[in-house]
Amino acid sequence: MISYSTLFSAKVGRYLTLILLLLVARSNTKAQQANDFLSFNPAGIEGNQIKIIPQGKTVKVLATGGYVDIRVNKALRITEGIIFRTYFKNKSVEKTVDNPFDAAIYLSPGNDFYIDLLDVNSNDLIKRYILQRPHLIPRIEFYNQENHHIYTTNQDGKEGAFKLPPGEKIRLELTQDNGFKFMHIEYVLRNLKTGKTQQGTSKYRIKDLSFEANTYYELRVNYVDQRESTIVVHIRVKPYWYQSIITYVSILVVLAALGILLITKTFKKRINISKKEQRKLEQAAIRLQSLLNPHFTFNALSSIQGLMNTNRIDEANQYLEEFSSLLRQTLATSQQVYTTLDKELEMMRLYIKLEAFRFNFSWEIEIDEELNLSEIEIPTLLLQPLIENAIKHGIGNLGDQGKLIIKCKEGAKKDTFIIVIRDNGTWVEKEHNGYGLSLTAERIQTINKMKKEQSIVLTFNKVEGTEAILTFENWI
Incomplete structure (x- = not known):
């Protein structure tokens, strides 16, 4: 116990x-x-x-x-x-x-x-x-090359930001008042444009951090002992004056203005040259056309004379009336390089009608419905020499057995149409090199120079008679 x-x-x-x-x-x-x-x-x-x-x-x-x-x-x-x-x-x-x-x-x-x-x-x-384990956040003071204070990090750990002029170098001073001995810090400076980094460790200061102009950087700093508490500072380095958007825009505007001025000047020069060449070609075409008019007039007067010499006075009067109407239309278009196809065919109807009085042949004009004659322009009086030659060399001696057919139709190629002048006679000039035809060939050559993207091709085809074929390429 x-x-x-x-x-x-x-x-x-x-x-x-x-x-x-x-x-x-x-x-x-x-x-x-x-x-x-x-x-x-x-x-x-x-x-x-x-x-x-x-x-x-x-x-x-x-x-x-x-x-x-x-x-x-x-x-x-x-x-x-x-x-x-x-x-x-x-x-x-x-x-x-x-x-x-x-x-x-x-x-x-x-x-x-x-x-x-x-x-x-x-x-x-x-x-x-x-x-x-306390949160330890480094307190960093930023200074420039002239030792002027720029920025101080936030002690609460919030991200910060500041701007730098181009070409500036900065120094980082470390302030440690957390009750511990001086602790090492580590930093990473990242170029956000290129991804390149600068990094290192220090106990008191970091010297001569350099930056590229017109670039954004991210600086991360923390104690080596405590990477969980990292402070982030965003640094924007301003551009040099020649790197600013205003400068770029100004240079682009000046260059664009100079370019437009140069292009405009070049175009004006080319346009003037082109206009001069166009005028020359038009004058050449009108000159050739004017050579046809007296030739046609002479032939018409000869026809009237022939009717009168054979005592066909009524026919001569009718012929003269029709000729007057044709002459007025011809004079109205004498200074025009081009006329619409419907007007050209109307003049050719008058002309063929006059010639039919004299030679007593039958004739016909056939037109495809797909062609819009009022919207198609062709050289004025281009068809007259070909029709004249078909009558003179083909059917002039056939009387009522003679037959003349004019066809206007679409071509096999896109935007192309064809005019065919067919007679059922036998030509005396086998090579088709008469005065009217030579002028027509010269006119076509001149027109083709004026219309570089368009062309007229004249060919002949021997069938039961002769076909003169005008092909208008890229014309519609």
């Missing part, structure tokens, strides 16, 4: 142990580091620092790096009646950790790790260790 004196002695011993523990907890920092229940040492990356702050029963352990090595000291190993409770505390969430002692534990910024020492019987808190 245990005596009261024995129980009293046990209680006294327990109280003495607790008093001894409290006295040890209140010792100074250096003694605490050596004689406290737990000791903490930096682990992980090089440069990790530990700072211990006693606050009564609570001891804060601040670590710059991620890992902290926790060791149980001798004072705790020989003490009985103490239990441990270890857990991470993130706001209201607690996560128990099994036996973290004599090992390294990793801390994330903002997620504290607690170690509670409790009395085994009363569960009262004897001591609490709070392991923290």
